[in-house]
Amino acid sequence: MIKYLKILLICLIFPFFILSCNSNFINTLKSPLKIKKPSLSLYTNNLIKTINNSANSNLTISIFYSKLGKNKTIPKEYIENISSFFNSLKPEYFLDYSTSNLDTKNPEYRLTVYLNEKSIFVIDILNDKYITIYPWDGSYEPDLIDISNLHTRTNLFNIADYLIKYHN
Known part of the structure; x- marks a missing residue:
């Protein structure tokens, strides 16, 4: 048996x-x-809420330049420029990540947002036209944003480029 x-x-x-x-x-x-992502700007909206709610908290942003392997913490006065970048985003700038054919594995710049010394969000600046935003533990695909229509002063690529190359 x-x-x-x-x-x-x-x-x-x-x-x-x-x-x-x-x-x-x-x-x-x-x-x-598989559950569909509620909106194309889900992670970006969460990041904006985190930045706005943690104005007095220990919020730091680190930037990594992949071509030279250079890492730097963004000074507090430039976090306002990054906030102005988020305020200048429009709904039509958000693209569907699943239909894009961009190489997202090797971003030129990688910004990591830390709250109380814990990494919560990653912003990959792929080039001067596209960025992705996602949390470390996200269950959906990243937010893909076309930043080519933004003004030079509020374009995140230009801010990161200036901070790495010209700011001591």
């Missing part, structure tokens, strides 16, 4: 292991669990 039970159990479990090695099976299994 136990011998037949073992054989039955092996016959039922073995096909599951074979199917689980197939990537299409895994994607099909996960697809009902």
